[in-house]
Amino acid sequence: MTPDAGHEARYRAIAADLAAKIRSGHYAPGEALPPQRELSASYGVTLMTLRQALRQLSDERLIVQQPGRGTFVAPPHLAYQLDSLRSLVDDLRKQGHDVRTAVAGRAVRRAPARIAAELRLRPGETALRLERVREFGGRPAVHQVSWVRRPVADRIRDRDFTVVSLYTALADAGVTVARASEVVRPGLLDPSAARHLHEPPGSPVLLSARITYTLDATPVVSDHATILGSMMEIRTERAATGLSLTWGATS
Amino acid sequence: MTPDAGHEARYRAIAADLAAKIRSGHYAPGEALPPQRELSASYGVTLMTLRQALRQLSDERLIVQQPGRGTFVAPPHLAYQLDSLRSLVDDLRKQGHDVRTAVAGRAVRRAPARIAAELRLRPGETALRLERVREFGGRPAVHQVSWVRRPVADRIRDRDFTVVSLYTALADAGVTVARASEVVRPGLLDPSAARHLHEPPGSPVLLSARITYTLDATPVVSDHATILGSMMEIRTERAATGLSLTWGATS
DNA sequence: TCAACAGAGAGTTCTATAACAGTCTCCCTA
DNA sequence: TAGGGAGACTGTTATAGAACTCTCTGTTGA
Incomplete structure (x- = not known):
């Protein structure tokens, strides 16, 4: 009686049925x-x-369950808390490394055209520019320039970013981060970042470009990070739920 | 009665206790x-x-459950089926790109020291060296040198690797791939690979080093790939199953 | 000697019932 | 009119018991 017909x-089966209804727009x-x-009654x-079926859908991020409220169909891209650079810091801390953040610049100014396009700003609109250098093992490893859209920026510009992560500050300001997309490419160290990272220009680096969106699909943060190749590497390992990507310090 | 003391x-609590015992080496x-x-009785x-606790540990890849056999503490790293360069080719094909593989070299010879160490070969032992160039959009994009351990190598050396992937050949030869670990670093194009990729030496590239293991933890394949930065990028996106890493062609 | 069978023991899935813990609304009271 | 509390929702976690499949092993039979 246990497995239906086949096995x-x-x-x-219930999870598959619900997933189909969600994807077809029925829900x-x-x-x-x-x-x-x-x-449970209708099935x-x-x-x-039934909860086992829902758990599977929840694992697939198709639904969100809220105690006392209900079960909701997830938006096309789903909420998560941490960005990958945040998890970089976490990963390194777990490995026992001393990760420090220095703020090299913080100002509200007119965004360059490329950033304005990424954040969908009107021409001439200003935004918060936050320049940070992450160092671990006493050596600078990551140079990061973040642009934060207003009016969100006004609520977080006085935070101490040597202690608080940008995403924690956003959360404290009531900004719910919905999703982020990131592109990582190999590149060469450019002179301006080279000054902060104490490496010769032209060294191999990873260039990361990330845009973070709120629930209503508004881009709030544009991040451009330069990661020293001599200090960092990407390790990937296949596990059951797919590919896991971790950052690690070069040994 | 439901939550213990606090909530x-x-x-x-059981999952945490078991996890602690696993990490401490008790199991x-x-x-x-x-x-x-x-x-369940002892707790x-x-x-x-109890199964809810085990499910959590299983999600964390701390244990492996085998029907009819038992529950086992997972080895430090866990099983999977496909390698990421295989999925690279698949991804690109799905995007409608024309991916071709050319074999630039195939020979059984003595492995250099670094490779011998990776594959745990005895000094002087020979292995199959397979050199391939992947090209898509008519331009060479990836240069890849694979070393395959014997005696597995003898069973696959006559396959046509312009059509069959290395991992398909391994599977056909009865070799079950258990896991692989890969490290990706930014780097500069070296002269020998530059010849195959028709790009100037010193261009930014991604350097991938991957070792593939069988079920009994024997390393069978050592891969070193040079991926052109001008052609490739890594896109990460928080999506359904967590962090998904995809390879894509630079637009 | 070897192959087939039966059973024990493992994980897996399901039923049925109950109670717990947030969240919201509505009605009653002050 | 505002405040507070009861109750009716919601998801969450637990109980107990049973039937199922898969794997291994020991025994039986050819």
Whole structure:
């Protein structure tokens, strides 16, 4: 009686059915699914079994469950808390490295054209420019320039970014980060970043460009980071849920 | 009665306890944990509850569950099927790119010291050296040198690698790939690879070093790839299953 | 000697029931 | 009119019991 006909588990079949309905638009993004008890009844299944199906959908980030409120279809791209450079710092700290952040510049000024395009600013509109240098093991390793859109920028510009991460400050200011996209390319160290990183221009580096969006798809932060190749590397390892990407210090 | 004292769920407390015992070495890697029913009894908890704890550990890749056999402490790194350069080719093909592979060299010869160390070869032992150039859009983009350990190498050396991927050939030869670890670093194009890639030496590139292991932790393949920075980039995006890493052609 | 069978023991899935903990609304009170 | 609390939701975590599949092993039979 347990597996239906072939030998697919009930909860997997239910998860697949719900996933199809979500993807087909039968349940719209942001909308609440029927309550768990109702769903379990309509599928003729126990609450526990239905919850196993929901857990799978939750693992796939298709739904979001909120205690006391309901189960909601996730927006096209889903909320998460940390950006990858934040997790870089976390990873290194876990490995016992001493990671420090120095603020090399902080000013509200007119954004250059490329940044304005990324943040969808009107021509001439100003934004907060935050320039930081991350160092670990006593040596500078990452040079990072972030542009933050107003009016969000006005709420966080007085924070101490040597202690607080940009994303923590955003969260404190009530800004919910929805998603981020990042592109990493190899490149050569340019002279201006070279001054901060104490390496000769032309050294191999990783160039990261990241744009972070809020829930309503507004770009809030544009990040351009230069990561020293001599200090950093990307390690990838295949695990069950796919590819895991971690940053690590070069040994 | 539900949450213990404060308000931590039982299954979380159990998961934390088991995780601590695994990390402390109380349960050694590869060793089987006590049966679920035994564990549930010793924690004074239901099978369902204990299984929730195990599921969490499984999500964290700390244990591996095998139906009919037992629950085992995971080795430091875990199993997977595909290598990331394989998925590179797949990704590009899905994007409609024409990906071609040319074999620039194939010979059984004595492995250099660094490779011998990676594959744990005895001094003077020979291996299959496979040199390939991947090109898409009609331009060479990746230069790749793979060393395959014997005796596996003898079983695949006559395959046509312009059509068959190395990993497909390995699978056909009955070699089960267990895991692979890869390190990607930025670098500068060296002269020998520059000849194959038709780019000036010193251009920014990604250097990938990957070692692939079989189930019994024997290293079988050592890969060193040079990926042109002008042609390739790494895009990361927080999406459904967490961090997804994809390779893409530079537009 | 070797192959096939049966059973024990492992993980897996499901049913049925109950209680716990947030969240929201509405009605009653001050 | 404002405040507070009860109750009806929501998801969450737990109980107990049973049937199922897969793997291994020991025994039986040819």
